[in-house]
Amino acid sequence: MLTVARTSFQEIEEEAAGCDIVLPIEQSARWAHYQNTIEGRRLWGPLMVLDGDVPVAMLSLIEYRTHGYRYLRSMHGPVWTVLPNPALERSVVGSLASFVRHEDPGIVFLRLDTWSSAGALPVLSTVPYDWTVVIDVTGGDEAILSRMKRRGRRDVRKALRECPASVADETGPAMSDFSEYYDVMLETGERDGFKPAPLKDYLDMIEALGPEHCRVFAA
Incomplete structure (x- = not known):
């Protein structure tokens, strides 16, 4: 029989470690703290779902207040201790x-x-990523290139020759003054047809998550 119980982030972290699971940042106490700084959001609570006394899933729920109603969201959650079949997922x-x-x-x-x-409804709104590319980055530059198709290797080498830019970790400067980076985002948004969030949102996120969880890279 499944039961749901309120728990703590410490217990979730301990259970995840025992199952060799890397928790998504969105399921962490640090993320919940960040969400609490955003107007209209607050931590509703970390929960654990148990089958008897064995945890099968855990999640952090954030309350959203919008358009006169409230709902709960768990980004990248639930986190499962076992790979669920459809019946178990529906039960949870x-x-x-x-x-x-x-x-x-x-x-x-x-x-x-x-x-x-199954049994779910489409979300009211979502912001999809334009592209998702999965690359095996083990073994260094040449090993990465060797796993690409010939055209891919050619395009990457051409881009490296023609682009003099180098990528640097600029988390420190960005935490001091994000305005220069934000200007680049505005320019990119005008070109590619999207609108960045307000500047303060990025400042709050960088400060709340800290450099161990949120870094800024620039080229």
């Missing part, structure tokens, strides 16, 4: 919904990341 989601309904009847819905879309 149902248990979470029942728990939240009992604890806080004013919550309208949960927004979770699930393996299966």
Whole structure:
């Protein structure tokens, strides 16, 4: 029988470590602290789902207040201690919904990341990434190039020859003054058709997460 219990981030971290799981930053206490600095958001609570006394999933829920209603979101959560089949996932989601309904009847819905879309509804809004590219970066530059197709190697080498830029970690300067980097984002947004968040959002995020979790690289 599945049960849902309130827990602590320390217990989640200990369980994840015991299962050799790397927690997403969005499931950490540091992220919850950052979310608490954003108007209309607050930590609702870290939870653990147990089968008997064995944890099967854990998650941090952030409350969002918008357009006159409240909902809970878990980015990159739940985190599973086992790879769930569709039946287990439906049971866990149902248990979470029942728990939240009992604890806080004013919550309208949960927004979770699930393996299966069965029983779920499309999200109200989302900001998709334009491209997702997965690259094996082990073995150094030549090893990376050797795993590419011939055209890919040619294009990369051409770009390296024609572009004199070098990439540097500029987290320190960015934490002192982010305005120069923000100007680049504005210029890029005008060219590529997107609008960056307000400058203060980036400053708050860098400060709240700290350099061990949030770094700024510039070329």
